[in-house]
Amino acid sequence: MLDEALKKAVLRSRYLVALCGSGMLKEYGQLSMRDPDRAYEIEKKYGYSPEEMFTSSFYSTRPDRFFEFYRNEILAGEGCPGEAFYHLADLSKCGKLKCVITNNVYSYPEKAGCENVVSLHGDIENNYCPHCKEKYPKEYILASKNAPRCSKCGALLRPGLIFFGQTVDNALMSRATAEVSKADVLLVIGSSLRFEPARQYARYFEGDHLIVINPVSDYSDRQADLVINEPIADTLKKISEWVEEA
Incomplete structure (x- = not known):
């Protein structure tokens, strides 16, 4: 019953969006x-x-x-993108998945091959000098013995991530909100509806099917139209196969 409902919703969708939480990493130990x-x-x-x-x-x-x-x-x-990210990438490459919104800072969706990714919390490659705006890769930070400084002006470098207590960049928030608002099917993956980013952005969803895919059940997911409490990679693999066969 759940598989049939999920399959029907995904195959009929015209604008499918994935909203991904930290459970996508936890499934393989991160x-x-x-x-x-x-x-x-x-x-x-x-x-x-x-x-x-x-x-x-x-x-x-x-x-x-x-x-x-x-x-x-x-x-x-x-680390490396887990299996679930590659299944998302398959859905993205074939045009079924229109956008991936994530709080992942390791760019796993992009590395797996997803297109149109909104990384709400930044990524570890984007380190920069707040004074002269020179950019530095993570290797520069890893090689430093103490607090890394800009090789041009000497200022303390700043990670391109959102610190705890800071708000997400307005442009990213607007982009994520617009994508969720356009979706007719929203997949909340690796999160319940009471945790970020799902809690903040799912409220902008006005489409047909809000679907939670998360191994752990939560009372907040009663708001969803469909809840799949099974391993994420297994579920996304089935979705990818359905789309490929359609």
Whole structure:
């Protein structure tokens, strides 16, 4: 029954949008900083919680400690896109999936081959000098022993990510809102409807089917038209095969 309803909704969709949360990473063992187990280990290691360290004030007042954390816990945590991202890419390349909206900072959707990706929280490749605007790849940060500085003007470099407590860039917010508003089918993947980015952007959805694909059930998902509590990669693989066969 669920498979048939999902298949019918996806195949009939004219503007399919995916709104992706951290569960897409968790499925293959990559935990977000806000995961309780990982947050505990980080606080035990550094003496501060992720919510304290990954902030603008900590970056400004304790840059050496901040960049130790940034290198070891964020940059070094980059892996390869999991299977689910490649299934999204298949849907994107064939024209069925129109947009991917994500809070992923490792550019996994783009690396897998997705088109029209809105990365709400930035990405780890986009490090820059706030003074002269010179850009630096993550390798420059990883090679630095202390807080990295601009080779041209000497200013402290800034990661191109959204710190905790900061708002998403207005242009990205507007773009994400517009894409969700255009969608006739919205896939919320790897998140319940009470967590970001789903909570913020799903309210702009006015289409036919709001579908949650997440292994973990949550009371908030009662708002959805369809809930698939199965492994994400398995579900996206089925969707990709249905579209290919259609």
